[in-house]
Amino acid sequence: MKQTAKRIHLLSGALLMTAFLWISALNIFAAQTSGIVDYADENGVRGWAFNSSQADQPLEVKVVITNQANGQVAAELTTEASIYREDLAAQGLGTGNCGFDISVPWESYGEGTFLVETYAGGQRFSSKLYGKGIPASSQLRSLGVFRTTAYCPCRQCSGGWGGRTSTGTIAKANHTISVDPRVIPYGTRIMVNGIIYTAEDRGGGVKGNHIDIFFNTHGETRAYGMRNVEAFLVQ
Ligand SMILES: [Zn+2]
Structure with a gap:
């Protein structure tokens, strides 16, 4: 997943609030x-x-x-x-x-x-x-199917940013995901492919129901490719 315009810091509080409400709304089951x-x-x-x-x-x-x-x-x-x-x-x-x-x-x-x-x-x-x-008491909520891709600290994936994330942390494999914070707010814990990640990065190419998963090497990134998988909110 190519991420050129990587950091965008234009999120307003109102947008974050909208994202939280959107995720809360998913918790309501309409059926009996x-x-x-x-x-x-x-x-x-x-x-x-x-x-x-x-x-x-x-x-x-x-x-x-x-x-x-x-x-x-x-x-x-x-x-x-x-x-x-x-x-x-x-x-x-x-x-x-x-x-x-x-x-x-x-x-x-x-x-x-x-x-x-x-x-x-x-x-x-x-x-x-x-x-x-x-x-034992943590809850999982399905957020539905997301498009997932992979990235690494290389120049092709992350421009000059290396392993630094847009929230100021150092990205870690099996931990960091890049998200559209209007859909998944920063700090949210998300399980995909059986691994619990934390949303702490964003990329210009990550929009909507899309999760970009951090890997250490470009080889792993290529091996991952693109997968449509169910994402779970971990509460
Ligand atoms: Zn790479």
Whole structure:
């Protein structure tokens, strides 16, 4: 990805605010099934799922676990959202009998970071990461499919800027992404391809739903090429 006019510092507060509101708006699910994975930890996956149109009947929850290292599904587990939780009753979710708690044999899936996605009635209602160094309560929100490209500190990719980012940091592989801050505000943590990055750079050629991923070498940049992948907001 060529980035000639690399740094543009014309962002107004109003634009940043618009970007935050835009990302918040993505968190609202229009469909009837609501729910969340509260925790994915060494014991398993816990959360709740509720659909007001079948409030008297527990939802069947499918938990799909994907190894982020190879993109392969490690397991598909099924459970019922029927555990009583006082906090859910207090939120007005039926009688509050809509929690679920499923144990997960992580060790049998091998090493790696796992994406945990939960479905009810065929609809994905929540997703979360499980792996080393990932807080058990962190939330993932899909931002949809983004065009992703790669860049490095070379002159062709970064002009004379080298590894310096537009926010003043030194770019690091597996950490730095370049974004359009009107779409993804600086400092936002974004997961793509199973790796959690921080938005801390921008390039003139990075517009809209486009993420430019920092690599150390131009060889890696070429190997990455261009990929359309789902991006997740890590909260
Ligand atoms: Zn390069």
